[in-house]
Amino acid sequence: MxxxxxxxxxxxxxxxxxxxxxxxxxxxxxxxxxxxxxxxxxxxxxxxxxxxxxxxxxxxxxxxxxxxxxxxxxxxxxxxxxxxxxxxxxxxxxxxxxxxxxxxxxxxxxxxxxxxxxxxxxxxxxxxxxxxxxxxxxxxxxxxxxxxxxxxHKAPYDVNIDVYERGASMDQIDPVFKTLKADLVPLIQAIQESDYQPDDSFLNGDFPIDKQEELGRTISRDIGFQFDKGRMDVSVHPFCGGGHATDVRITTRYRRDNFAESLYAVIHETGHGLYEQGRRLEEGDLPSGESMTMGIHESQSLFWERMIAQSKSFCSHYLNLFAATFPENLKNVGLDQFYEAINVSRPSLIRVEADETTYPLHVILRYEIEKGLFDGSMKVCDLPAIWNDKMEEYLGVRPPNDTEGVLQDVHWSGGAFGYFPSYSLGAMYACQFYNALRKSAPKLDQWIESGNFQEIKSWLNKNIHSQGRLHSTGELVQRVTGSALDPNQFMEYLRKKYGAIYRLQNLN
Amino acid sequence: MxxxxxxxxxxxxxxxxxxxxxxxxxxxxxxxxxxxxxxxxxxxxxxxxxxxxxxxxxxxxxxxxxxxxxxxxxxxxxxxxxxxxxxxxxxxxxxxxxxxxxxxxxxxxxxxxxxxxxxxxxxxxxxxxxxxxxxxxxxxxxxxxxxxxxxxHKAPYDVNIDVYERGASMDQIDPVFKTLKADLVPLIQAIQESDYQPDDSFLNGDFPIDKQEELGRTISRDIGFQFDKGRMDVSVHPFCGGGHATDVRITTRYRRDNFAESLYAVIHETGHGLYEQGRRLEEGDLPSGESMTMGIHESQSLFWERMIAQSKSFCSHYLNLFAATFPENLKNVGLDQFYEAINVSRPSLIRVEADETTYPLHVILRYEIEKGLFDGSMKVCDLPAIWNDKMEEYLGVRPPNDTEGVLQDVHWSGGAFGYFPSYSLGAMYACQFYNALRKSAPKLDQWIESGNFQEIKSWLNKNIHSQGRLHSTGELVQRVTGSALDPNQFMEYLRKKYGAIYRLQNLN
Structure with missing residues (x-):
């Protein structure tokens, strides 16, 4: 030079x-x-x-x-x-x-x-x-x-998608979402129609906020969030923000009648937070050390929330702590019972409370609405009706009011159109990353069961967090998982897991 | 135009x-x-x-x-x-x-x-x-x-003073501080030597932090702080900050063994906060609406902390609330007893805990040190010894460690040299403003006794807060009080008040 x-x-x-x-x-x-x-x-x-x-x-x-x-x-x-x-x-x-x-x-x-x-x-x-x-x-x-x-020269909505998910476009997303929709609808129906429905009634009850907060902090710390380089607070909608990799701020919200919602929000945001805290800082405050697309970011939060924290091994490690924290509700609950309860799949109104089988349909609904707003085929004043109709069509539930419907998400209030697809791209990446880690770490289940999350965090730090923006999303996924984005890995994972929980026989 | x-x-x-x-x-x-x-x-x-x-x-x-x-x-x-x-x-x-x-x-x-x-x-x-x-x-x-x-062309320290107290200089401050020092030392001695010493032992005890916080919020709100345009939090050193007249943030700190310190810090910072919240906003975010010098700012905090909240009328209004909040300590305490206790004058180590008679000597000590650092007559490494010697000379107490001595203030950590004189200029202005209000509002004591602070706040809003920077400090004080800065009003007030509390006979 x-x-x-x-x-x-x-x-x-x-x-x-x-x-x-x-x-x-x-x-x-x-x-x-x-x-x-x-x-x-x-x-x-x-x-x-x-x-x-x-x-x-x-x-x-x-x-x-x-x-x-x-x-x-x-x-x-x-x-x-x-x-x-x-x-x-x-x-x-x-x-x-x-x-x-x-x-x-x-x-x-x-x-x-x-x-x-x-x-x-x-x-x-x-x-x-x-x-x-x-x-x-x-x-x-x-x-x-x-x-x-x-x-x-590009469709305005594609230009907006590109902000969050660089390289992605309606041309690429449409067929992937079509496949997901086609595969998920029968799976969700089979789950709903199954004779076996796990009992999750014990997840509702009276859970003091201070105990929820303490539990959330403990688990966030256990899986690796560094509280000397971050904070946890309360906001209307949980998010991960802050000013720097050394000042990462996650938030959650609390419901006194349900501790799992807040806890899994904490774990979700911790996943984002670990990505931020795991960024490479050696070269200074430069783009090469920054996080990749929103889809990759979401893969990190979903990796911890879904792949790790909803696994039986994770439940096995924490069940005693849960029972000690909320003895009234959980003292007589066994491991299988707990595992099935937190994995109950049930169509619901609120995206952030949705389980992993129904979640993509919440995303697809929003994606279709955003497309409609941008191509002019939908009017803003019609959104409540469109929203509610689609909810009924895809998930069989109809919001009783807009707060639980079209008003539920923070995104549009900040102009973040084109963001939603990232959630489901992230879910698919998370599954692929998990499969890759599993292949390279045969003791994964034992680590989780014994509360040893250090190795998992290190693997993510090394393979994803510290990679910054050195590669494109496609390259990164290929390097880490050995294959391109593959919706079938995600569907296979869902069929196997929910097939077992719901005792399903005839999954195509 | x-x-x-x-x-x-x-x-x-x-x-x-x-x-x-x-x-x-x-x-x-x-x-x-x-x-x-x-x-x-x-x-x-x-x-x-x-x-x-x-x-x-x-x-x-x-x-x-x-x-x-x-x-x-x-x-x-x-x-x-x-x-x-x-x-x-x-x-x-x-x-x-x-x-x-x-x-x-x-x-x-x-x-x-x-x-x-x-x-x-x-x-x-x-x-x-x-x-x-x-x-x-x-x-x-x-x-x-x-x-x-x-x-x-100016002495570097004068240039620094001018930042906080525009127009002021060592030439002007030296004689004023000389007078204060000359008048205060005998007054403080007389107080210390008096046969009558009020009992303030009940101010020490066990005061739960949450109750202290609630009390602080109540009184801050009572005297006019708008919590929809501000916040109250905890920091190492109490301060009033924030980002705008509509986002004013005061802080305090809590000691479990003493509620008065935190409470009066809250009232002090509320005084600053009322000034900020009372700024004129009509013309937009412009200098004409901004607060005046630090001395005027300090006059507002001291006005509420000293002139109002340490008055017998104020104690009379709040004694029941204090006793209800901390019954263990205060249930048998009478009004005179309480009034005298919170006005106890006793040399102490920490400036922010000092009473109004000893406070100026804390300021004068710092002023002399800053002068010495800037004119090269003092070395930084000697500061702990210089500090402790002066404390002993002026107030008869010697800090046992630097945390309670030269390390106690936040100012130097932010480079705020030349700030300290403003505290005592503020105390003198506060006294003059109070005298002016008293003259125009014969019912002042009744207002305070009945917890009606609205008129007082309005008077300050009108005469000081909303004046922004339209006048120089000298003009403002002249307009509001009818005279220039007058240290004798301050000394007269102290002699009268403490003469009565300590049953002093022969004040010069």
Whole structure:
């Protein structure tokens, strides 16, 4: 690398780190808004968020940054190692995305994100979709405009999907979701129609919040969350946020009549948190160390929530602790009984409470609605009816109100259209990662049964977390699992597991 | 105002608001660091704070901002109303201050502020001044450099004082503090030597933290703090921060063996908080609506803490609530007994726990040390000895360790040299404001006795809070009290109050 190239690269690093740090500031403000901010502070906060977004946009679109990227791209590629090449590639992608969108539109979106969230919380509390509808309407309009600036040759919804799941598109997702829908509907029907239905009534009862919180912290710590580099708090919708790999903030929410919902939310967010805390920090605050797509992120949360924490081995290890924490409810519950209860598959109204067989249908419903909003075939005012009809069609349940229906998710309040497919891509990746780990670690069940999660975490740290953005999603999955995305592994896993629990005979 | 001037002024407003909002973001990050941030996140946070400080500095020194200010200053002054003139004046002052300091120095100071705070917390926990000494050393070096950039003709310490107490200087403070010292030492001696010493033993005991917190919230709300536009949390050192007049965050700390300390800290910070919440918001996020100097800010906290909440009327109103909250300790305590106990004057080690007679001597000690550090007559390594000797000389007590001595205050960990004098200027202003209110409101005692604080808050809102920066400190005090800063009003108040409590006969 000659002096000029080295100098350019060093300058690029300095600028990328500045942008990353301001992004960390935004992360803290976002967390603060969800967890801490007083009611009366929202208007001012929206303006502060907009100012910060404006600054980040300025920094990300600085012509000097573009000049550095161009100069480095015309240098000899062999001058750079894999990490440097990654930083350069990511910098170019981000710069191209940012420079195509005018600052005013970025600020308008940012302000709506902040305000929209507030409107959503209120609308949800008061079960008034009509209050929230204008936010969705405006967001679709702004996100279409935004997509048009980024790539006017692609469908606006594809451009939005690409933000979260780079490389994915409706062309690729449609057939995968079609397969899932075709396979899941009969499986779910067979489960519902089975003569054997596990008893999970003991999961409902009276579970003091402080005990739930203590249990959640214990298990989160056990599986590897570092509380000296993170926090756990309460918010309307559980999420994993924060400002840095050394300041990772997960949240949950509590229901006094059900401890499993909050506990598995904690484990889910811990999975996200472990990914963030496991990022490679040696090279500084640079894109090469950042997490991959939302689908890969979700694979990490679902890996822990579903593949590990809903396994019989996990239940075996923790049943005593559960029973000691909530003796009233759990003192006479056996292992098989508990395992079956927390794996009960039953169509429900709320996505985040859904089990792994019904969850993809919640996602597919949202995916279809987002497609409809973007291609104009659906109107915002019709969403409550469309939502409820689809729920009935796919899962046989109909929300009694919008709070438990179309108003349940945080995503649209922040303009995150195109995000939902990642959940089910993540579920499929999680299953494949789990199969790969199982192959390389024959003692996996024993580790889990004895509460030794260190090896599992290390495997994820090494194979996924520390890989940052060095590879594309496709490459990463191929490297770790030996195959491409494979929905059949997921379906096979579900059929085997639920076939056993529900004593099903004739699964095709 | 012609179109060009109007256009320039509108652009100025836009820029000032952007800077103000980014400052609000910094406020939230600062609060987060004191209250929320996980241990392992400090290094990354320092870098984030530095990046944000760099951005604010860039915005505050943008040549285009300078051009607008110059253009508006050469327009006809009669074009502007009082608020516009104030914004212009403040913008010019800030711009001049900012443009004189290189960005690198600003960032170096910001990073040290963040790191220094962390070092201080550790050093304080472990009672090791030597760990903290390099931070002070470096800060004095940086703040001298900084002062030299701002105004090389003035003494560096004066330049630092001017940040917090604009217009004040050693020339003005020295004689005032000399008078206070001369008058206070005999008063404190007389108090100590009095045959009558009130019994305050019942203020020590076992006071559950949750009850203390509830009591603090109740009284803070009673006197007017709006919890929908603010919060109350716990930090190492109580402070009032936040991001906006609609998001004001006060903190306190709790000792299980003493409820009065935490309660009066809450009331003190509530006083600051009421000032912030009472700011004029109509014109947007502009300097004209911002709070005045630290001395005026402190006058607001001390007004509530000392003048109101330590009065007999206040005790009369709340004694029943105190007794109901902590019956074990307070059930047999009468009004006079309680009033005298919370006004006990006794030299102590910790500034924030000091009573109003001894407090100024804590301030004078720090002021003398800061002067010594800046003029080179004192060395950082000698500070523990100097501190302890002065404590013995002025107050007759000697700290047994540095945690209760030179390490007790947060200020130096953030580089806030020149701040301490404001506390005592504030005490004098508080007394003058109280005298003025008393004159205009003959029913003041009745209001307080009946728990009606609304009129008091309104008077402060109208006369001080909503005045923003429209006047200089001197003008404001003159307008509200009819006289200039007058240390004798303060001494007269102390002599009268403590003369009565301690049955003193021969006060000069």
């Amino acid at each position: 000659n002096d000029q190239t080295k100098n350019n690269y060093d300058q690029l690093v300095k600028r990328l780190e500045e942008i990353s740090r301001l992004g960390g500031v935004r992360g803290i403000l976002h967390w603060d808004q969800e967890v801490i901010l007083p009611e009366g502070g929202y208007v001012a906060r929206s303006k502060q968020m907009a100012a910060l977004a404006g600054v980040i946009h300025e920094k990300s679109t600085d012509p000097e940054l573009g000049r550095l990227i161009d100069a480095l791209h015309s240098a000899d590629p062999d001058d750079f190692d894999a990490i440097q090449r990654c930083n350069l590639r990511e910098a170019k992608r981000d710069f191209d995305m940012e420079t195509k969108v005018p600052k005013e539109l970025v600020e308008e979106i940012s302000e709506l994100e902040s305000r929209g969230h507030h409107v959503w919380i209120k609308a949800r509390e008061q079960n008034r979709f009509s209050d929230f509808a204008p936010v969705i309407e405006k967001f679709v309009e702004l996100k279409k405009k935004w997509a048009d600036h980024i790539d006017s | 012609n179109d060009q001037t109007k256009n320039n002024y509108d652009q100025l407003v836009k820029r000032l608001e952007e800077i103000s909002r980014l400052g609000g973001v910094r406020g939230i990050l600062h609060w987060d660091q004191e209250v929320i941030l996980p241990e392992g996140g400090y290094v990354a946070r320092s870098k984030q704070m530095a990046a944000l400080a760099g951005v604010i500095h860039e915005k505050s020194t943008d040549p285009e901002l300078g051009r607008l200010i110059d253009a508006l200053h050469s327009a006809d002054p009669d074009d502007f109303d009082a608020i516009q003139r104030c914004n212009l004046r403040e913008a010019k002052r800030d711009f001049d201050m900012e443009t004189k300091v290189p960005k690198e120095l600003v960032e170096e100071i910001s990073e040290l502020e963040s790191r220094g705070h962390h070092v201080w917390i550790k050093a304080r926990e472990q009672n090791r001044f030597s760990d903290f000494a390099p931070v002070i050393e470096k800060f004095v070096e940086l703040k001298k450099k900084w002062a030299d950039h701002i105004d090389s």
